Amino acid sequence: MSHLPIALDAMGGDNAPTDIVAGARVAAEEHGIPILLVGRPDELGDTGDLEVLPASEVIAMDADAGSSVRRMKDSSLVRAAEAVRDGNASAMISAGNTGATMASALLRMGRIKGVSRPAIATPIPRLEGSPTLLLDAGANADCTPEMLCQFARMGAVFARDRYGVEQPKVSLLSIGEEDNKGNALVKDAHKALAEEPWAELGATFVGNVEGRDLMTDEADVVVTDGFTGNVALKTLEGGMKTLIAGLFDAFGSSPEAVEASAALTPALEPLYRRFNPDTYGSAVLLGVNGLCMISHGSSSASAMTNALVTTAELLDTDVVEHLRAAITA
Amino acid sequence: MSHLPIALDAMGGDNAPTDIVAGARVAAEEHGIPILLVGRPDELGDTGDLEVLPASEVIAMDADAGSSVRRMKDSSLVRAAEAVRDGNASAMISAGNTGATMASALLRMGRIKGVSRPAIATPIPRLEGSPTLLLDAGANADCTPEMLCQFARMGAVFARDRYGVEQPKVSLLSIGEEDNKGNALVKDAHKALAEEPWAELGATFVGNVEGRDLMTDEADVVVTDGFTGNVALKTLEGGMKTLIAGLFDAFGSSPEAVEASAALTPALEPLYRRFNPDTYGSAVLLGVNGLCMISHGSSSASAMTNALVTTAELLDTDVVEHLRAAITA
Numbered sequence: 096m097s098h099l100p101i102a103l104d105a106m107g108g109d110n111a112p113t114d115i116v117a118g119a120r121v122a123a124e125e126h127g128i129p130i131l132l133v134g135r136p137d138e139l140g141d142t143g144d145l146e147v148l149p150a151s152e153v154i155a156m157d158a159d160a161g162s163s164v165r166r167m168k169d170s171s172l173v174r175a176a177e178a179v180r181d182g183n184a185s186a187m188i189s190a191g192n193t194g195a196t197m198a199s200a201l202l203r204m205g206r207i208k209g210v211s212r213p214a215i216a217t218p219i220p221r222l223e224g225s226p227t228l229l230l231d232a233g234a235n236a237d238c239t240p241e242m243l244c245q246f247a248r249m250g251a252v253f254a255r256d257r258y259g260v261e262q263p264k265v266s267l268l269s270i271g272e273e274d275n276k277g278n279a280l281v282k283d284a285h286k287a288l289a290e291e292p293w294a295e296l297g298a299t300f301v302g303n304v305e306g307r308d309l310m311t312d313e314a315d316v317v318v319t320d321g322f323t324g325n326v327a328l329k330t331l332e333g334g335m336k337t338l339i340a341g342l343f344d345a346f347g348s349s350p351e352a353v354e355a356s357a358a359l360t361p362a363l364e365p366l367y368r369r370f371n372p373d374t375y376g377s378a379v380l381l382g383v384n385g386l387c388m389i390s391h392g393s394s395s396a397s398a399m400t401n402a403l404v405t406t407a408e409l410l411d412t413d414v415v416e417h418l419r420a421a422i423t424a
Numbered sequence: 425m426s427h428l429p430i431a432l433d434a435m436g437g438d439n440a441p442t443d444i445v446a447g448a449r450v451a452a453e454e455h456g457i458p459i460l461l462v463g464r465p466d467e468l469g470d471t472g473d474l475e476v477l478p479a480s481e482v483i484a485m486d487a488d489a490g491s492s493v494r495r496m497k498d499s500s501l502v503r504a505a506e507a508v509r510d511g512n513a514s515a516m517i518s519a520g521n522t523g524a525t526m527a528s529a530l531l532r533m534g535r536i537k538g539v540s541r542p543a544i545a546t547p548i549p550r551l552e553g554s555p556t557l558l559l560d561a562g563a564n565a566d567c568t569p570e571m572l573c574q575f576a577r578m579g580a581v582f583a584r585d586r587y588g589v590e591q592p593k594v595s596l597l598s599i600g601e602e603d604n605k606g607n608a609l610v611k612d613a614h615k616a617l618a619e620e621p622w623a624e625l626g627a628t629f630v631g632n633v634e635g636r637d638l639m640t641d642e643a644d645v646v647v648t649d650g651f652t653g654n655v656a657l658k659t660l661e662g663g664m665k666t667l668i669a670g671l672f673d674a675f676g677s678s679p680e681a682v683e684a685s686a687a688l689t690p691a692l693e694p695l696y697r698r699f700n701p702d703t704y705g706s707a708v709l710l711g712v713n714g715l716c717m718i719s720h721g722s723s724s725a726s727a728m729t730n731a732l733v734t735t736a737e738l739l740d741t742d743v744v745e746h747l748r749a750a751i752t753a
Contacts, residue, residue: 222670233599236607270562270654278565278651306655307662319655322607325599326635326652327659333636334660338667338699341551345691355687362674362681370667 098129098410100146101403102175102184105134106153107191109393112139115190118399119145126400128407131184133175148183150174156392160194164202172196176203179385186386186406188377190394197234200380200387207415209422212238213382214246214321215389216253217328219309220375225258227309228316229268232378233325240284243267243318244291248421249381250316251298256412257379257405258315262299266314268323269303276303280320288318296424335370373398376405386415427458427739429475430732431504431513434463435482436520438722441468444519447728448474455729457736460513462504477512479503485721489523493531501525505532508714515715515735517706519723526563529709529716536744538751541567542711543575543650544718545582546657548638549704554587556638557645558597561707562654569613572596572647573620577750578710579645580627585741586708586734587644591628595643597652598632605632609649617647625753664699702727705734715744 103119105112112134120143122128132139133148152170154163164173172191176199178184189196193215201213215234218226230246231238247265254263267285269277274285285303293300304313306327319327346356368374372391380387386409390402432448434441441463449472451457461468462477481499483492493502501520505528507513518525522544530542544563547555559575560567576594583592596614598606603614614632622629633642635656648656675685697703701720709716715738719731 222666222673236599236610268655270565270651270658278649281565281651305662306658306660307665309659310662310666320607322599322610323652323655326597326648327655328635329599330635330638330656330659331663333634333639334663335667336636337551337639338664341695341698342671342692344551345688345695348691352688352691355684355691358684359674359681359688362677362684363671366670366674369670 098407099183099185100129100131101406102131102133102148102178102187103399103403104171104175104187104189104191104196105132105139106150106171107189107196108390109156110395111190114394114396115399116140116142117396119403121396121400122403126404126407128403130403131178133171133178148174148178154192154195156192158192158195160192160198163192163195164198172199173203176200176387180204185410186388188388188390188402188406190390190392190399193233193389196387196389197380200383200385204384204387207382207384207419207422210382211242211245213380214249215378216250216381217378218375219331220370221310221312222369224312225260225315226375227314228254229309229324229328230316230318230381231321231324232328233321234380235321237322238280238320240280240287243284243320244287245382245422247288247291247300247316247318248296248424249418250318251296252417252421253379253381253414254315255297256414256417257409260315262297263315264301264313265293265298265316265318266301266304268306268317268319268327270305272303272305274302292424296421373401377402381418384415386410427736428512428514429458429460430735431460431462431477431507431516432728432732433500433504433516433518433520433525434461434468435479435500436518436525437719438485439724440519443723443725444728445469445471445474447725448732450725450729451732455733455736457732459732460507462500462507477503477507483521483524485521487521487524489521489527492521492524493527501528502532505529505716509533514739515717517717517719517731517735519719519721519728522562522718525716525718526709529712529714533713533716536711536713536748536751539711540571540574542709543578544707545579545710546707547704548660549699550639550641551698553641554589554644555704556640556643557583558638558653558657559645559647559710560650560653561657562650563709564650566651567609567649569609569616572613572649573616574711574751576617576620576629576645576647577625577753578747579647580625581746581750582708582710582743583644584626585743585746586738589644591626592644593630593642594622594627594645594647595630595633597635597646597648597656599634601632601634603631621753625750702730706731710747713744715739
């Protein structure tokens with residue numbers, strides 16, 4: 096299906112704009128995806144046949160999100176969000192400042208009618224099969240049970256459209272599997288989630304799961320407040336990074352170890368690929384009036400190509416209309 | 425230094441009583457640690473010269489904590505806690521039901537004067553050096569800023585006495601390093617923590633840390649509510665387990681991989697030992713009127729020996745008196 100171009104923030108990310116532009120060119124030239132590069136034209140290098148939307152400002156990775164978006168009206172992020180709002184782009188993608196990406200999308204595109212707060216949904220890779228979708232991964236530090244119910248509905252839609260899970264298993268992150276385990280928010284949210292019309296929504300509520308279930312197939316969607324979700328996500332990333340650093344130390348610890356680990360490389364490659372964020376993909380801001388993909392700050396050119404291909408596939412599924420329907424169901 | 429015996433719940437844990445008794449005998453016979461085994465005498469097997477305190481009931485690993493402790497007055501856990509309260513034991517250790525261990529200690533020993541709620545402090549291993557102490561790891565699902573301040577004081581004392589950290593770096597778990605990042609509880613707790621007399625307490629408040637810092641030396645003590653702490657801990661355990669399972673799959677994926685991984689075993693052994701809970705040790709319930717160590721349910725005999733040796737060392741430091749002093753400082 097053909098779409099409006101995808102607005103890509105060419106200035107956002109640790110490797111911007113070089114890798115962003117390189118990834119976009121591959122997506123356009125090899126996958127036929129229409130792309131609108133947003134950024135400073137004279138910094139983008141060779142953009143080939145890509146369309147460019149000029150934007151003179153860049154919101155830094157560590158800038159304060161709210162004030163930057165209000166102040167920098169000609170920033171690549173704000174212009175990308177406006178392109179979606181104005182019907183000049185079908186979706187936006189950024190590997191830049193996450194908070195500013197959210198704020199741009201929220202302020203320029205607005206929310207889906209009925210959505211109280213958009214949430215960041217992040218894929219957590221498993222050893223096999225599609226990832227677990229964790230939301231909210233950091234958009235809302237303080238949540239109500241009603242917000243968690245909306246996150247759950249949106250997560251179920253996204254797991255179906257993005258990963259092809261026919262009847263997504265929706266769960267609530269807690270500190271015990273029993274219904275009455277958790278903090279005050281989680282206890283109330285459990286009751287509210289149990290009363291949602293899951294059959295009608297084409298999903299199942301499987302109750303509470305624990306942190307140790309995030310990388311398993313216990314649930315397809317794990318709902319939590321944005322504080323807990325962000326802590327869990329970063330704890331997982333930190334733990335993986337530490338263990339992998341330890342492995343590399345061991346692999347290099349003697350000539351014998353170096354030789355043995357070289358022989359293991361083909362066997363370890365699939366595991367490395369599976370747990371590499373460049374492969375398992377971007378996060379998404381669910382609940383805004385359009386598609387807003389949030390890529391890892393460290394995204395490589397191939398990660399950007401993947402993100403663009405995924406986004407084009409998502410546009411084919413009409414996910415935003417499905418989200419709209421699920422909120423009012 | 426000689427102490428009263430350590431009361432050891434012989435019936436608690438996945439491998440109880442066999443491995444518990446075996447670990448206790450090594451601690452007594454090779455390290456000279458006085459031990460009071462608590463449990464059903466006719467199920468304990470050969471206890472050698474160990475003293476036994478008979479207890480006819482066993483609280484199951486998955487039993488409801490509060491009601492079990494109230495009902496089962498002759499359980500090994502309740503009797504172990506009473507032995508500490510009555511001056512017949514210097515500390516208690518259990519690898520059994522964590523909730524029931526906490527409840528027994530709290531109800532029988534009581535709290536240190538001034539402590540609002542005891543907290544579970546859990547060591548998180550790093551690649552090098554002593555572990556990071558995370559608290560509360562699950563005792564209190566809902567917390568106030570004042571509770572987090574007490575946890576911080578107690579954590580600093582424990583990091584000094586247990587790990588020899590002279591000037592512990594105390595931190596608050598959040599979702600950004602800036603002072604104003606976090607949920608409502610964390611924002612208030614940050615202000616309260618910043619006003620504590622850290623110099624007087626022999627520690628430093630280093631502000632917010634994130635989930636990714638748990639396995640690093642950013643902080644020696646990381647304070648959080650028991651819901652977030654438990655989610656973080658279990659997320660880390662689950663992530664490690666998944667990655668290690670993936671590694672073992674890769675190691676066994678071909679004859680060449682099997683051979684290469686066998687050659688790597690000596691290099692990987694120190695890493696395995698460092699991240700094995702049997703090595704880095706038990707959690708501790710801080711804030712009760714005595715020493716209560718909480719071992720992993722899966723504890724092996726050698727883990728129990730380690731736990732007993734550690735506990736004896738802790739008794740030498742007079743940690744409970746130091747906790748008492750820090751609460752009123």
